[in-house]
Amino acid sequence: MKLLVIHGPNLNRLGEREVDIYGTLSLDDINAKITDYAGQKGITTHFFQSNHEGEIVDKIHEAPKDGTTGIILNGAAYSHTSVAIRDALASVELPKIEVHLSNIHAREEFRNHSYSAAVCKGIISGFGPNSYLLAVDAFALES
Numbered sequence: 001m002k003l004l005v006i007h008g009p010n011l012n013r014l015g016e017r018e019v020d021i022y023g024t025l026s027l028d029d030i031n032a033k034i035t036d037y038a039g040q041k042g043i044t045t046h047f048f049q050s051n052h053e054g055e056i057v058d059k060i061h062e063a064p065k066d067g068t069t070g071i072i073l074n075g076a077a078y079s080h081t082s083v084a085i086r087d088a089l090a091s092v093e094l095p096k097i098e099v100h101l102s103n104i105h106a107r108e109e110f111r112n113h114s115y116s117a118a119v120c121k122g123i124i125s126g127f128g129p130n131s132y133l134l135a136v137d138a139f140a141l142e143s
Contacts, residue, residue, distance in 0.1 A: 001042070001043045001044065001069050001070065001139060001140075001143050002043075002044045002045075002046070002067050002068050002069050002070075003038065003043055003044070003045050003046075003068070003069065003070050003071070003072055003136065003139060004045075004046055004047075004048065004059070004063050004068045004070070004071045004072070005031070005034060005045055005046070005047045005048070005071075005072045005073075005074075005132065006047075006048050006049075006050075006056060006059060006060070006071060006072070006073045006074070006075070007027060007047070007048070007049035007050075007074050007076070008049075008050070008051075008056060008073075008074055008075040008076035008077065008078045008079070009050070009051040009052075009076050009077055009078060010051065010076055010077070011027055011049055011074060011076055012027055012049050012051070014026055014027045014029075014030065014101075015027070015029065021101075021102050022101050022102065022128075023101065023128050023129065025129055027049060029129075030129045030132065031045075031047050033129055033132075033133070034047075034129075034132050034133065034136065037133050037136055038136045041136065041137075041140045043136060043139065043140065045136075046068075053078060053082055053084055053085060054084075056075070056078065056085055056088075057084055057085060057088040060085070060088040060089060060091075060092055061088060061091070061092070063092055063094060064092050064093065064094060068094060069094065069095075070094055070095045070096065070097070070139050071089070071092075071094055071095070071096040071097070072096075072097050072099055072132060072135045072136070072139075073085075073089070073096060073097070073098050073099070073116060073120070074098070074099045074100060074101070074131075074132075075098065075114075075116050076100075078116075079098065079100070079104075079114040079115065079116050079117070080104075080111055080113060080114060080115070081115070082115060082116070083115055085115070085116055086115040086116045086118070086119055089116055089119045089120065090119040095121050095139070095142065096116075096119065096120040096121060097120055097121055097122050097123070097124065097135040097138055097139070098114060098116050098117050098120045098122070098123040098124070099123070099124045099125070099131040099132055099134075099135050100123075100124070100125040100126065100131060101126075101127075101128050101129065101131060102125070102126060102128075103125050103126030104125050104126075105125070105126075106126070121138075122138065124138075
């Protein structure tokens with residue numbers, strides 16, 4: 001199994017921005033944690049981060065062509081605003097899980113809705129970096 005983990009806008013600033021919400025781990029720290037955890041389950045991971053909507057759309061489109069078997073997406077703010085990313089996810093025949101570090105339903109009202117969640121198998125929100133690990137577990141259970 002090969003999972004693509006996509007990190008959306010501003011997640012490259014993890015560990016520096018709003019640590020009371022997102023924690024002190026950097027994106028590299030989180031990716032290492034995911035790689036180690038998935039590796040213990042025999043799952044390969046590869047990562048992509050972008051602050052640009054079109055680049056995320058392009059990466060989703062490429063996923064079925066590079067051997068990816070599932071996508072974990074933290075679309076960050078784009079989850080709440082991007083129909084383009086939602087449509088890109090819908091266009092690929094891969095299982096997808098949306099994750100968020102914070103509980104999006106306990107935050108500002110505009111974060112309560114996710115366009116991408118409707119085309120994902122599920123959504124995991126509010127467990128900090130462990131949200132990603134729970135998504136890995138979900139994929140492992142399906143294999």
